[in-house]
Amino acid sequence: MKNIAVIGAGSWGTALALTLSNKGHQVKICDVDREHIREMREHRENVKYLPGIPFNDNLAVVGSTEEAMEGADIVLFSAPAQHFRDAFEHAVPLIEDSMVVVNVAKGIEQGTLMRMSEIATLLKPDVKYVALSGPSHAEEVGRFMPTTVAVASKDMKLAEYIQDEFMTDRFRVYTNSDVCGVELGGALKNIIALGAGISDGIGFGDNAKAALMTRGITEMKRLGVSLGADPETFAGLTGVGDLIVTCTSMHSRNRRCGIMIGEGVRPSEATKKVGMVVEGMFTTVAAYELAKRVGVEMPITECIYECINERIDAREAVEILMGRDKKNEMHI
Ligand SMILES: NC(=O)c1ccc[n+]([C@@H]2O[C@H](COP(=O)([O-])OP(=O)(O)OC[C@H]3O[C@@H](n4cnc5c(N)ncnc54)[C@H](O)[C@@H]3O)[C@@H](O)[C@H]2O)c1
Numbered sequence: 001m002k003n004i005a006v007i008g009a010g011s012w013g014t015a016l017a018l019t020l021s022n023k024g025h026q027v028k029i030c031d032v033d034r035e036h037i038r039e040m041r042e043h044r045e046n047v048k049y050l051p052g053i054p055f056n057d058n059l060a061v062v063g064s065t066e067e068a069m070e071g072a073d074i075v076l077f078s079a080p081a082q083h084f085r086d087a088f089e090h091a092v093p094l095i096e097d098s099m100v101v102v103n104v105a106k107g108i109e110q111g112t113l114m115r116m117s118e119i120a121t122l123l124k125p126d127v128k129y130v131a132l133s134g135p136s137h138a139e140e141v142g143r144f145m146p147t148t149v150a151v152a153s154k155d156m157k158l159a160e161y162i163q164d165e166f167m168t169d170r171f172r173v174y175t176n177s178d179v180c181g182v183e184l185g186g187a188l189k190n191i192i193a194l195g196a197g198i199s200d201g202i203g204f205g206d207n208a209k210a211a212l213m214t215r216g217i218t219e220m221k222r223l224g225v226s227l228g229a230d231p232e233t234f235a236g237l238t239g240v241g242d243l244i245v246t247c248t249s250m251h252s253r254n255r256r257c258g259i260m261i262g263e264g265v266r267p268s269e270a271t272k273k274v275g276m277v278v279e280g281m282f283t284t285v286a287a288y289e290l291a292k293r294v295g296v297e298m299p300i301t302e303c304i305y306e307c308i309n310e311r312i313d314a315r316e317a318v319e320i321l322m323g324r325d326k327k328n329e330m331h332i
């Protein structure tokens with residue numbers, strides 16, 4: 001059994017901490033929010049983000065990254081993508097050669113337009129890095145419902161090590177060597193999930209959502225391939241798999257935010273009402289800029305970008321998308 005530090009006690013960090021402690025690992029979880037830590041210690045559950053699931057005795061709530069990482073074999077980062085740099089930078093002096101870093105945040109950093117593995121490698125060039133992604137809502141993982149994810153690393157031995165340490169009879173872990181594709185799939189699907197939510201919020205039906213998802217994966221793949229990802233990755237768990245769960249589930253923070261926007265709530269207000277991170281709101285801006293930088297066409301992303309910046313409303317976005325020039329479906 002391993003010692004595992006979890007940095008970030010949101011819904012996802014907590015669900016993974018529960019899974020890993022249930023498997024028998026010694027898990028320590030921490031967070032920057034001191035009041036949240038105090039509350040979790042007192043109640044022995046995550047009252048704020050994942051209520052109703054008691055912590056095992058081998059899941060300790062600790063007050064700092066230093067305490068969490070002391071003696072760790074694996075350090076799992078579960079802060080939102082825009083906070084990954086801060087969380088990782090703080091941990092860098094504490095990362096020992098033997099420690100393996102797993103990142104589960106799904107996003108692209110605003111401003112730098114970097115993926116999480118790029119940030120980690122910049123700050124610690126010899127980092128042993130694994131990305132974990134896939135269709136996995138915390139609300140189900142925390143209740144030990146069957147779930148599949150993929151772990152990606154340039155070093156297959158590291159991915160296999162994490163596969164062995166994380167896999168349970170309810171949490172099935174696949175390996176993948178395409179870090180770029182796995183990270184981009186997890187980040188970009190949140191944009192399309194916002195769109196699917198907007199469509200539902202307006203009152204459109206399943207046809208519209210199927211169109212958004214199918215044309216969405218096409219533009220996700222288009223950007224991914226231009227950045228060096230394997231197109232096949234977008235057909236897997238971290239591409240279409242995660243797209244399906246996020247665009248269709250009421251657990252999805254991105255979809256719920258989109259539904260409110262489609263119903264006419266202002267984007268900033270909708271984001272606040274979700275009460276947890278809505279990664280798509282940040283990733284849309286980063287992906288929009290990244291697509292412009294590399295000269296890739298992403299019409300759905302562009303419309304959602306205009307929509308969340310309140311330059312157009314949701315119905316205008318639909319008119320723009322439906323009124324585009326005719327195309328051959330197979331032209332990527
Ligand atoms: N919630 C899910 O079902 C789910 C599933 C898969 C992936 N993810 C991804 O995991 C990431 C986290 O999502 P979440 O839903 O758990 O978010 P959340 O909003 O529930 O919680 C985020 C937590 O991170 C903490 N945090 C912020 N900055 C930190 C830092 N520098 N150091 C330590 N902790 C910090 C916050 O205080 C908060 O407790 C996102 O990128 C999300 O896309 C979420």
Ligand SMILES: O=P(O)(O)OC[C@H](O)CO
Nearest residue numbers: 134135136251252253254
């Ligand atoms: O709830 P969401 O929309 O943040 O999505 C969470 C996960 O990424 C689903 O796999």
